Amino acid sequence: MTDDIILKAEDISKQYRLGQVGTGTLSHDLNRWWHSIRGKEDPYLKIGDVNNRAIKGQSDYVWALKDINFEVRRGEVLGIIGKNGAGKSTLLKILSKVTSPTTGVIKSKGRIASLLEVGTGFNPELTGRENIFLNGAILGMTKKEISSKIAEIIDFSGCERYIDTPTKRYSSGMTVRLAFAVAAFLEPEILVIDEVLAVGDAEFQKKAIGKMQDISRQGGRTVLFVSHNMAAVKSLCTRGIVLENGMVSFQGNIDEALEIYNSSSDSTSSKISWLPEEAPGNSNAKIAAIRFYKESDLFYIEDDIALEVDFWNFCDNQTLNVSVSIHSSNEVYIMSSPNLNRIPLKAGKYKSVCTIPKDFLNTGKYYFSILLVGDNFEIISQLDKIVSIELNERGDHRADYFGHWSGVVRPYLTWENSIIETL
Structure with a gap:
């Protein structure tokens, strides 16, 4: 070095044997010893499944690490x-x-x-x-x-x-x-x-x-x-x-x-919906759908962005409200915003719309968590990072600057210039 x-x-690799410790290991150890005294490679290094929890393997051996x-x-x-x-x-x-x-x-x-x-x-x-x-x-x-x-x-x-x-x-x-x-x-x-x-x-x-x-x-x-x-x-x-x-x-x-x-690790999209029997919630209320409303295929920081949450209210005179939280792609918690309009609702299906103002978030990917809250601030459903969007920009406020602006927010603030004195 x-x-x-x-x-x-x-070339670091680590192999483990699955199943109960000790089951069949003596025969395997003898097999390894027999190969060793004949100057041959360990026979079990050639077998073993990849370390993937999502699939069922075919071997009793698994490579926890491979060629690091x-x-x-x-x-x-x-x-x-x-x-x-x-x-x-x-x-x-x-x-x-x-x-x-x-x-x-x-x-x-x-x-x-x-x-x-x-x-x-x-x-x-x-x-x-x-x-x-x-x-x-x-x-x-x-x-x-x-x-x-x-x-x-x-x-x-x-x-x-x-x-x-x-x-x-x-x-x-x-x-x-x-x-x-x-x-x-x-x-x-x-x-x-x-x-x-x-x-x-x-x-x-x-x-x-x-x-x-x-x-x-x-x-x-x-x-x-x-x-x-x-x-x-x-x-x-x-x-x-x-x-x-x-x-x-x-x-x-x-x-x-x-x-x-x-x-x-991202499996989210800009919209998701459920059938009534599968929807997240309880017997009092359920979330029906979450989506970002858009007229084009792209989201831009220079536009208002509407987040729509549909929910069912199954009880008359029940108070329900929706809350949204925003995280950046590198896990920075940006903000949360509840709907403070806590008015008792009749039984029915409702839509709650949150508007994210233009020129607020910076470019990049953002994840949105949704809460449905009932009477006495009971959490009926909590969906963490359930939808996401990628924000782009048209460059409306860039003028002649083409570099990268840092930060998770990028508001377009108002500036005024005035002369103090002439030289």
């Missing part, structure tokens, strides 16, 4: 994203040396600290303070080195009151706070973080992301980050890898990685 490459994965190759530079923050079951956690376990690959090799320089599951590396019978020293020793640090960092670790974790209590009495949030603080402050050259941060509260997640940014930018250390929080991935990572069915489908710029991930 060159000096600036700190981690390298070469990438390099990570010193000080880089790499985001690893993909659907559930794509192989993200398996890859991190291999990188952290928790498990070994079936084929391939991992080359790394320096210490690797990992936070893969709540309580990973902690002995529940030991206190928080004792677990800090235990984890530091595992990383190869001396007692003096650990002691010099322990005050910062305890302060960052917010667990000072409970630091001399056995960790088996910690909540999952407290455990992950202390585990992250240990992993971050004991100065490993490579920090590996799985989705576990989602267990912490919003305040701690913000602190943790800020700390990871600091250790990569100022400390020059490398971070590998797995998360389904695309906003956190975008703000933290400089480069991304997209895993699909255990294989790398893309690696490169983080914005491109997020765009590819969202497009591959």
Whole structure:
């Protein structure tokens, strides 16, 4: 490896056997041994299904990972994203040396600290303070080195009151706070973080992301980050890898990685409708249809956009209203808007229309969640990211500027120029 490459994965594959552990494995082990002493390849490396949860396989073996190759530079923050079951956690376990690959090799320089599951590396019978020293020793640090960092670790974790209590009495949030603080402050050259941060509260997640940014930018250390929080991935990572069915489908710029991930997992459209017996809701009310009204095939930011929601009201004098929430393609929550016209309705079918004003949203893809709310603010139906639209622009307000405008909103504000004095 060159000096600036700190981690390298070469042809990494991981195969697992399905079914109950131990069923038929002795015959397979003997078969492997027989091939080995004759200098032949493992016969089970040639079989196995692709890691796709959506289809029924024909083999007892599955490739959780297949032919993974990438390099990570010193000080880089790499985001690893993909659907559930794509192989993200398996890859991190291999990188952290928790498990070994079936084929391939991992080359790394320096210490690797990992936070893969709540309580990973902690002995529940030991206190928080004792677990800090235990984890530091595992990383190869001396007692003096650990002691010099322990005050910062305890302060960052917010667990000072409970630091001399056995960790088996910690909540999952407290455990992950202390585990992250240990992993971050004991100065490993490579920090590996799985989705576990989602267990912490919003305040701690913000602190943790800020700390990871600091250790990569100022400390020059490398971070590998797995998360389904695309906003956190975008703000933290400089480069991304997209895993699909255990294989790398893309690696490169983080914005491109997020765009590819969202497009591959997107099954929404600009309209959807249901038959009465299949419609989301309950015996009081149901949503019948959701659609964006348009006269052309394209949506433009310079036009008003009408979102229409049809619903059935099955009860006389019931108060119903619709609420909409908007997210960008990289998981940024933009806004929500409820219909505050809470008037009792007669039984019947109704249409509620929300108009998104022109020159408000920027270009890009947006996802819309719909709530149908009844009396006493009871949620009758909640449909997350049920429809989506792609916004384009005609360029009405661009004049001679052709560059990209950043941001999720792009209102066309009114400007006036006036002279103060002549020179």
